[in-house]
Amino acid sequence: MNALMSYLDPRVTATPGSAGNELWALIYVFVIFAGVAVIVLSMNWLERKALAHFQIRLGPMRVGPHGLLQPIADALKLMTKEDIVPADADEVVFRFAPVIGLLAAFTVYIVIPFGPSQAVTDMNIGILFMLGVSSLGVLGIVTAGWSSNSHYPLIGALRSSAQIISYEVAMGLAVVSALLMTSLNAQGTGTLSMIGIVQAQQQQHIWFVFKFFPLGFIALIIFAIAMVAETNRAPFDLPEAESELTAGFHTEYSGLRWSLFMLAEYAAMIAVSSIAVTLWLGGWMHPFPNWLNGPTWEFIFSLFPGLTFGGLALIAFIGTARMPSHPYFKIQRAGLAIFAVFLGFLALLLLAIAVAGHANDASIAARCREGVDNIYWFMLKVAVFMYLFIWYRATWPRYRFDQLMKVGWKVLLPISLGVLIVTAIVGVIFG
Amino acid sequence: MIDSKTPDRKTIDGKTPELPNAVSSLATSNLDLEAPEKPYLDSNELVLNMGPQHPATHGVLRVILKLDGEKVMGTECVIGYLHRGVEKIAENRTYTMFNPYVDRMDYCAAVSNGLGYCEAVEKLLNVEAPPRAQYIRVILTELQRLASHQLWLGTHALDIGAMTPLFYTFRDREEILKIFEKYCGARLTTHAFRIGGCQYEIYPGFEKDVKNFLAFAPPKIDEYEALLTGNRIWLERTKNVGVISAKDAIALGVTGPVLRASGVKWDIRKAVPYENYSKFDFEIPVGANGDTYDRYLVRMEEMRQSLRIIEQAVNGIPEGPIMAKVPKLIKPAPGEIYHSIEAPKGELGYFIVSDGSTQPYRLRVRPPSFVNLQALDCMVRGALVADVVAVIGTFDIVLGEVDR
Numbered sequence: 001m002n003a004l005m006s007y008l009d010p011r012v013t014a015t016p017g018s019a020g021n022e023l024w025a026l027i028y029v030f031v032i033f034a035g036v037a038v039i040v041l042s043m044n045w046l047e048r049k050a051l052a053h054f055q056i057r058l059g060p061m062r063v064g065p066h067g068l069l070q071p072i073a074d075a076l077k078l079m080t081k082e083d084i085v086p087a088d089a090d091e092v093v094f095r096f097a098p099v100i101g102l103l104a105a106f107t108v109y110i111v112i113p114f115g116p117s118q119a120v121t122d123m124n125i126g127i128l129f130m131l132g133v134s135s136l137g138v139l140g141i142v143t144a145g146w147s148s149n150s151h152y153p154l155i156g157a158l159r160s161s162a163q164i165i166s167y168e169v170a171m172g173l174a175v176v177s178a179l180l181m182t183s184l185n186a187q188g189t190g191t192l193s194m195i196g197i198v199q200a201q202q203q204q205h206i207w208f209v210f211k212f213f214p215l216g217f218i219a220l221i222i223f224a225i226a227m228v229a230e231t232n233r234a235p236f237d238l239p240e241a242e243s244e245l246t247a248g249f250h251t252e253y254s255g256l257r258w259s260l261f262m263l264a265e266y267a268a269m270i271a272v273s274s275i276a277v278t279l280w281l282g283g284w285m286h287p288f289p290n291w292l293n294g295p296t297w298e299f300i301f302s303l304f305p306g307l308t309f310g311g312l313a314l315i316a317f318i319g320t321a322r323m324p325s326h327p328y329f330k331i332q333r334a335g336l337a338i339f340a341v342f343l344g345f346l347a348l349l350l351l352a353i354a355v356a357g358h359a360n361d362a363s364i365a366a367r368c369r370e371g372v373d374n375i376y377w378f379m380l381k382v383a384v385f386m387y388l389f390i391w392y393r394a395t396w397p398r399y400r401f402d403q404l405m406k407v408g409w410k411v412l413l414p415i416s417l418g419v420l421i422v423t424a425i426v427g428v429i430f431g
Numbered sequence: 432m433i434d435s436k437t438p439d440r441k442t443i444d445g446k447t448p449e450l451p452n453a454v455s456s457l458a459t460s461n462l463d464l465e466a467p468e469k470p471y472l473d474s475n476e477l478v479l480n481m482g483p484q485h486p487a488t489h490g491v492l493r494v495i496l497k498l499d500g501e502k503v504m505g506t507e508c509v510i511g512y513l514h515r516g517v518e519k520i521a522e523n524r525t526y527t528m529f530n531p532y533v534d535r536m537d538y539c540a541a542v543s544n545g546l547g548y549c550e551a552v553e554k555l556l557n558v559e560a561p562p563r564a565q566y567i568r569v570i571l572t573e574l575q576r577l578a579s580h581q582l583w584l585g586t587h588a589l590d591i592g593a594m595t596p597l598f599y600t601f602r603d604r605e606e607i608l609k610i611f612e613k614y615c616g617a618r619l620t621t622h623a624f625r626i627g628g629c630q631y632e633i634y635p636g637f638e639k640d641v642k643n644f645l646a647f648a649p650p651k652i653d654e655y656e657a658l659l660t661g662n663r664i665w666l667e668r669t670k671n672v673g674v675i676s677a678k679d680a681i682a683l684g685v686t687g688p689v690l691r692a693s694g695v696k697w698d699i700r701k702a703v704p705y706e707n708y709s710k711f712d713f714e715i716p717v718g719a720n721g722d723t724y725d726r727y728l729v730r731m732e733e734m735r736q737s738l739r740i741i742e743q744a745v746n747g748i749p750e751g752p753i754m755a756k757v758p759k760l761i762k763p764a765p766g767e768i769y770h771s772i773e774a775p776k777g778e779l780g781y782f783i784v785s786d787g788s789t790q791p792y793r794l795r796v797r798p799p800s801f802v803n804l805q806a807l808d809c810m811v812r813g814a815l816v817a818d819v820v821a822v823i824g825t826f827d828i829v830l831g832e833v834d835r
Contacts, residue, residue: 398592
């Protein structure tokens, strides 16, 4: 009976290297994969809309109200397109390359801590696993570029491998400086576990971005720059530089295989943003956990998820009301109204969870509330980074290859090395 | 006059001129384009075929690059994918009928093309457009220069990776195209001018529209500059990229902003004034280094100077006729004429040979893009692939004009 009950216990065990609990791990895997796929779809829509509004256009407006169904239409189109393999391509590698990229991008999600018990597993080498597996993604790009047997993809692949290797160094050093901060406790032992890193911030009562200000902040900035390069996004999107290499490493890809690359890119963006949030921005913690604590503040913060969805529902309702009354827009109006009602329902559900979970601290409702809170705050911080990705893309021109290398090796690497050394010294003196 | 074997070919003193053989010219070129011995990729050098289907070659330019890694060892431009035989068409059309065809060469600056052609024929006929027509012509041509520079800026920035300026410039270019549309009914291929003046009187409210635009444009130009001029990445991507010295530029016949960015103060509006440009007060911006950034600055300043000219012109439009006395059927006396104007992209020249009939015996266009493009190889040799794209963008080429 005990063994059976343990299978229903959703907590993540800290047993080194093992998935805490097979049943829940499996459920989490499904939930996370479905969730990431949905987030990628909505990111697709959001990026096109946000970018469009930066650029004084409307973006998708036709498929569904305000183009809400555009990602689904795109996905259907890509799935029905012909899967072309160039005649001279290395067929096996060509077919397998997008899968490598996708596997690397999705595998890292098993260690991302959405909350102290909202993770598939808690590896004691979590951050190492995450950095290692996420950099496997370059293998997909290199094999894709090489196997296409075409010049543009080849140059794109070469650029990509050089770029990712260069930026990983600075990225790794920035991560190490954050890891050093985890060891500033009574025992003097740090941790590599993703959950452990957030808990260290909890114990030290400070997000690492503010620790030894500005050291933590500089490390975060370095990481934030390196992660843009790592995910091949503008202004470091040289491997797929559209105006130079047509489409870079995925020039020869079409249909579903091409969409796998896109899926992997967005999944990788979320993954690296999660690392930044975990290491420096306090993971699942709500803002100012030291000052704004106690049951009242807990309750107020637990209302945020519901209020957010309520706000989205309100925007959708206003959008419905502002739509032209012409009969041509009848279906669109209905669609947006249904979407607004759906969002409103979600908001009510989340508010209900917050209120119900507030009453009792051991019930299932309380656990649900805690889970919702943790995931909400984590995803909100990630969303900020995702918005930054779009913002960069709308603002900056693209670096040239040699300048990219210069920034990586001559600017970011020395700074991150300096930050690491200074952090170590300051940690010894003041830690 | 007519060769019996090739009836379309013109002869010189009854003899067919020797034409350069296309194949032999490719063989003697600076690129060794023979097929590599191995069918697969060679580790030493790579021949990359950029275009004619490529997002950054501004149409159907094909550039064959010889690369060592990312470094450009040599280039070869292949043009002609948009060849429509405009010059040959001119020989089979009357002077009036050919006028709309010139709009299709540089379709981003159709008004300037029309101005050059009309003036060349007017010179051949020895007539001059009346003052009112000249003012209208100057206003529309300078508006066209602005529109052309805006289009260049947007696409150039897009080539370098900044997406957003494209939409800003197109938004503002729209205002100019609206004025064109109200004036003559067309936005791009305007056919705005006629030989001897303008066909249309300005519409009521034209001055108001132009003055509104004069108030509207300067903050927008500041906005583009805010996006790019001080942008670190933009500076790194354009400074010391595609440098051409004044000596080389003159030797290659480069004209327009590309020449002026190298420090040569040569603008036909000042050097050989046509229309009534000598009446207006404006500066010719020049650069110092001859790099892509200077060319950018020169064009930005030219936009402002164009606004200055428009402002002076729109406040001084005189009353009077808009057409000079030109016969219905234009039959210039036998002779030849070369007339060039400062188009947005450089010196646009028309060479017309008249045999006294209603059709030109030979019409030759000196398009600025075509001549400027010759400087591509000396500007990108030793640079990186990304610079090739930046340099192609900085020429402001229009393939309709290069290929004709």
